[in-house]
Amino acid sequence: MMLLATPTAVADATAASIFVTVLARGPIARSEIATALGLSAGTISRAVRPLLDSGYLVEDGAGGPPRLGRPVVPLRVVADREFMVGVKLTADHVCGVVVDLLAQVRASREAAVTDTSVPAVVATVTDLVEQLRADAPGPVTRIGIGVGGHVDSAAQLIRFAPFLNWRDVPLPELVSATTGLPVVVENDVNSLTAAEQWFGAGVDVPSFAVVTIGAGIGCGLVIAGSLVHGAVGLAGELGHIPISADGPRCRCGNTGCVETVASEEAILRRVRAASGRDDLDLATAVALGRAGDRDAVGAFTAAGDALGRALAVVANLINPHRIVLSGEGLAASDLFESAARASFATHAFGQAVECDLITRPLPDHTWARGAAAVAIQHLFLGPTPTNGR
């Protein structure tokens, strides 16, 4: 596999942790890095030198006016040192971005997917990547791809992508062959979590969860600074934990799942049943809820209640420092957030209720940017270790 043969930009774990610290907190002085990481000045200097030589870091004060005494020269990441492409696959379109090393979106494109066969999608992704490389302000060195479903990040295989009906597809290998670049694939919610970890709400905490709401309920977990993949890459299936003893059957085949109450489909099912309008869409359900329609309000409140219980499960089992609520479903958060917070407060155990629960509406291109963030992480950390996932 191409990725595994690609060297990382840093020599070892110490250099990687220093780079991540500069990424998150730069410009930052060496002494502050030393304090933050508990490393000696000598260790910092030895690790920083090759990163300066290779152009990933720069001394921010370079070129500034000379100062008396020993100058404090903060370090920062050279955002334009190289660029990454991030791609998000869905059933009907592909969204792609070019980001710099600070995960700032520098260009974006979309393409329709009319044929979900593997060769057709590979061709569409390849075209999109080539266009984005032309858009990029500098060299693109890696590609990250995010997809909903079961991704085995250690094997770099899409085990099962329900929206595309794919099983065991070695997508990175295929796209690497057509583009000549290292490619990494990751579950879409984990990609979003990686972006939050290095460039967002996870920068200042060792453990946090990202919970996405929308068509499904997803969850990414960072514990002790590492993304949790699980034994077979299935960690974070929060939409399918059982929170009630009965209820309608879930699309996964089980009963009692969070998604049977809290997903968009579940909300729609309930509003449709109450209104008798089988063609009612989500926008109408939201409008009904905002207009005070009792059934719509009830459906969103029930969804919020179930979501709050799911968040309490995360808090009671993992006790993360922070939970970040995100996803397209947040557009209607006025209809369920207070129910979710009340339910969370009711079911969180003891001090676990103090978990920092924040909402992060998705800006444009967030999913594709997440995939690019995974590519940045792989540049500096290498592939997911097989035995540590």
Place this chain on the structure above:
Amino acid sequence: MMLLATPTAVADATAASIFVTVLARGPIARSEIATALGLSAGTISRAVRPLLDSGYLVEDGAGGPPRLGRPVVPLRVVADREFMVGVKLTADHVCGVVVDLLAQVRASREAAVTDTSVPAVVATVTDLVEQLRADAPGPVTRIGIGVGGHVDSAAQLIRFAPFLNWRDVPLPELVSATTGLPVVVENDVNSLTAAEQWFGAGVDVPSFAVVTIGAGIGCGLVIAGSLVHGAVGLAGELGHIPISADGPRCRCGNTGCVETVASEEAILRRVRAASGRDDLDLATAVALGRAGDRDAVGAFTAAGDALGRALAVVANLINPHRIVLSGEGLAASDLFESAARASFATHAFGQAVECDLITRPLPDHTWARGAAAVAIQHLFLGPTPTNGR
């Protein structure tokens, strides 16, 4: 705090990982360690030398007959290099053991607790420790204490021990002052998990959960090789995750908790209500269940069903390689295990159902031995990092 000032037995993380590998798999050749950890022969040799010099490791072939060619001399841990005392606190008694570096129990004692005030318990523990030091085959160098409740392992404080009604008790500091030894305190289920991690069912997997059943339902989590403590030390409150929308109020004050159906108290409540016998005890409930009494069978089956759903939550959210069921409640596993396994299979998501689900009945002294295992881990890894928990 005494513990924090105590140096660890190994110089760095590499030496620690080598020691743990020898602990789990020794006698083991250097070349096998190198393969297992992905380290060079030179790195192994450099790290092993001080461990040999300080007597923690020995070359197993030393003193054996001379052989032709380059000998393979496996390494093993010197179990009797030093000894640890492990203590488990409960509301009415204290159980203590002496273990060697392989966590083998070499002596054990118990003492009654008639006064649960902090000074009285410290005095009882101190007496027990002094007796165990006299029993030990060699020098005792550390003490581990396990207690049910909310332990902040980073601060080394018992935040809340409901059975003792203690809040914010710096027990390690107090026992260290009376015994002159470094002392570490840990939640009792986490202690059991630490023992499984280094000396039991967790040795060969990077992630696993220990779920204990009995008076309460507890859970310890190891992910990517590290015990998960959570932001405030509350990770693993599996007994208090909500699995139903209503039901009786839990002792924690919430509703829908796993413990309202699956704890011994919940089973007893149900059998008592059905039989009209308010003084019926657990042994009688078990006997009724084994005799086929419908209500007792129903109570144990409901408990098994709830337990299975809780295990599915762990599998779907964490996707560990293995789940180890343990605890006093396993003595009646014939009455609930099949219901638990059926419920687990029903609610586990996709391939997460393949999680290795094993039962480990508790031998004598297991809880105290777990606390001693925490002391062994602290000897080699140092205290829990404040920012990585």
